[in-house]
Amino acid sequence: xxKNKLSETKIRALTKPGIYSDGDGLYMxxxxxxxxxxxxxxxxxxxxxxxGLGGYGQGTAPVTLAIARQKADIVRDQLARGENPRAxxxxxxxxxxxxxxxxxxxxxxxxxxxxxxxxxxxMTLREYAKPLHDIAVADIVIGDVKEAxxxxxxxxxxxxxxxxxxxxxxxxxxIAHEWRTAGNPARWKGLLENVMPAxxxxxxxxxxxxxxxxxxxxxxxxxxxxxxxxxxxxFLALTATRTREARxxxxxxxxxxxxxxxxxxxxxxxxKAHVVPLSDRAVEIVEAMRDIAxxxxxxxxxxxxxxxxxxxxxxxxxxxxxxxxHGLRSMFRDWCGDKTxxxxxxxxxxxxxxxxxxxxxxxxxxxxxxxxxxxxKDWAAYLAVS
Numbered sequence: 475x476x477k478n479k480l481s482e483t484k485i486r487a488l489t490k491p492g493i494y495s496d497g498d499g500l501y502m503x504x505x506x507x508x509x510x511x512x513x514x515x516x517x518x519x520x521x522x523x524x525x526g527l528g529g530y531g532q533g534t535a536p537v538t539l540a541i542a543r544q545k546a547d548i549v550r551d552q553l554a555r556g557e558n559p560r561a562x563x564x565x566x567x568x569x570x571x572x573x574x575x576x577x578x579x580x581x582x583x584x585x586x587x588x589x590x591x592x593x594x595x596x597m598t599l600r601e602y603a604k605p606l607h608d609i610a611v612a613d614i615v616i617g618d619v620k621e622a623x624x625x626x627x628x629x630x631x632x633x634x635x636x637x638x639x640x641x642x643x644x645x646x647x648x649i650a651h652e653w654r655t656a657g658n659p660a661r662w663k664g665l666l667e668n669v670m671p672a673x674x675x676x677x678x679x680x681x682x683x684x685x686x687x688x689x690x691x692x693x694x695x696x697x698x699x700x701x702x703x704x705x706x707x708x709f710l711a712l713t714a715t716r717t718r719e720a721r722x723x724x725x726x727x728x729x730x731x732x733x734x735x736x737x738x739x740x741x742x743x744x745x746k747a748h749v750v751p752l753s754d755r756a757v758e759i760v761e762a763m764r765d766i767a768x769x770x771x772x773x774x775x776x777x778x779x780x781x782x783x784x785x786x787x788x789x790x791x792x793x794x795x796x797x798x799x800h801g802l803r804s805m806f807r808d809w810c811g812d813k814t815x816x817x818x819x820x821x822x823x824x825x826x827x828x829x830x831x832x833x834x835x836x837x838x839x840x841x842x843x844x845x846x847x848x849x850x851k852d853w854a855a856y857l858a859v860s
Contacts, residue, residue, distance in 0.1 A: 482539055485510065485530065496539075500546040502530065507664075509657075512542040514549045514559070525549065525559055526652050536650065569653040571614060571644060572607040575599050578647045590781075595640060597782070602626060602637045603644075611648040616659040620669055629796055630785075631673055638662065683801030684794050686809040686856075693857040695791035703787035705759055706773040710784070710799065712756045712854055714806040714824055716743065717799045721779060723772040728752075728760055734843075735760075737826075748826045751847035753854035806853060814852065820845045 477497035485502060488494060488510065494502045503511045512527035527545045528537035537545070552559045579596060586592040605622040606614060619641060626634040642660035649658065660666065684692060689711070696708040710720045719737045728735050735750040742748050752760070760772065769776030781799075789795055797805075803825055810821035824846045 478543070480539060485539060496543070496546075498546070498550065500527075500542060507657075512537055512545070514546050516549075516553060523560065526655055528650050528652055529646075568610040568612060569648060570607065571603070571609050571611050571648075574611050574648040574651075574653065575603065575607070575644045578644050581647075593780075594636070598633070598637050599640055599644065602633070603641055606641065611645060612654045612656070614645065614654075614659055616665065616669060619660045619666065623666075623670065627670065628673060632798075638666065682794070682796040682798050683804035683808070684792055684797040686805050686813070688793050689805055689809070689857055690859045692792055696787070699787065699791065701787060702763075702773050703779055703783040704791065705763060706779050707784055707787045707791070707799070707802075709756060709759050709773075711802045711806075711857065712753055712759075713750050713850070714803050714853070715748075715750060715826075716803070717781060717784065719748075721773065721781065721784065724770045725760075725764060725767065725772060726770070728772075730757065730760070733757055733847075742826060744826065749843060751843060751850050753850050755854045755858065756850075809853065809856065810849070813856070814849070816845070816849050820849055824849055 480494065480496040480502060488502065488504050489508070491504050491506045493513075494504070496502065499514050499516050501513050501515055503513050505511070510530040512530060513524050514527055515522065515524045517523065527542050527549075530537055530539075530542070549559045579599070582595065583592070586595070602625075603622055606618055609618060619638070622641065623634050623638055626637060638660055642658055642662075645654065645658045645660055648654040693708060693711065696704045696711075706720060710717065713720060713735070715737065719741050722741060723735065723737070727737065733752045735752055735756075737748045737750065739745050739747045763772050767775065771778045773779040784799055788797065788799055807821060807825060810816055810824075811818075814821075820842070823842050
């Protein structure tokens with residue numbers, strides 16, 4: 475029988491559901507949904523046997539044509555020795571979701587370049603995916619994935635979306651290694667989208683914002699909390715900066731005489747350094763944190779406080795439990811527009827948004843800082859209203 479009938483070009487062109495031979499027992503199976511999988515088929519007497527060799531062009535460990543042929547050669551060698559290629563699989567202990575999760579994390583350790591991203595991946599899977607940990611990965615069904623997502627679905631939509639994506643990656647990894655033959659129940663399109671409940675509509679894009687009328691109550695509760703995370707959230711609200719900008723702030727970035735904080739370009743979304751005028755309360759926070767400093771970071775010492783800690787502090791203090799850290803910027807902007815007479819461009823500059831053309835920006839550069847200083851002073855006064 476001829477071998478090596480297929481090629482990468484031919485495989486990519488296969489769209490009709492069916493089974494296509496590469497020769498000597500190796501086949502490509504094309505599913506109705508479009509997915510492609512490798513199988514090896516052989517007969518012993520009247521019995522037809524089939525073993526999966528992994529998915530083609532899908533998941534975190536796709537099996538190429540070359541790898542499929544290598545796997546097929548191994549199966550042929552086993553058959554030639556009179557061995558049963560399926561026996562080892564049958565005897566092996568079923569892999570749990572946790573087994574696959576830890577193996578995938580180990581693989582990705584060499585790929586991650588951002589420590590924060592790596593920590594988020596690990597925490598999400600090890601903490602939020604716990605309901606799936608002890609289930610055999612081959613047995614996980616859509617209801618299991620749904621139960622793992624539901625506790626975060628409404629209150630932490632971004633977390634839920636990341637959790638779903640990472641669970642899908644783990645199960646894809648299991649499919650690619652033949653520990654699961656069924657499809658991926660964590661897939662969103664055409665699957666989970668049909669069973670997950672509709673989410674509450676969030677204000678201002680994807681980030682739920684606390685109504686500014688509740689901002690003074692939030693500020694009061696944060697001040698009553700002694701924790702570092704609470705100080706960081708209060709500082710975040712006072713400065714209307716992005717979470718990463720404030721969370722990773724270092725003492726060297728502050729000019730206490732000028733009462734300014736210069737966020738370096740490397741942490742700014744637009745890649746340009748941003749000078750933030752500090753209100754008296756913001757200055758108090760910086761000085762208080764300096765008094766207890768154990769490292770370079772304003773919040774955390776040798777290691778910056780985590781996003782998770784900030785989110786928890788916000789949830790404890792906020793009267794609206796759906797409010798997000800990024801939503802504090804929206805809260806500030808809504809207050810500027812509804813309760814003050816400051817020009818729109820001043821409010822936008824306070825948020826480090828680009829406003830106007832190059833000529834307009836150059837014209838405003840000289841006095842923008844003092845205008846923003848006045849705005850942030852008024853905002854701090856509003857937050858202090860009891």
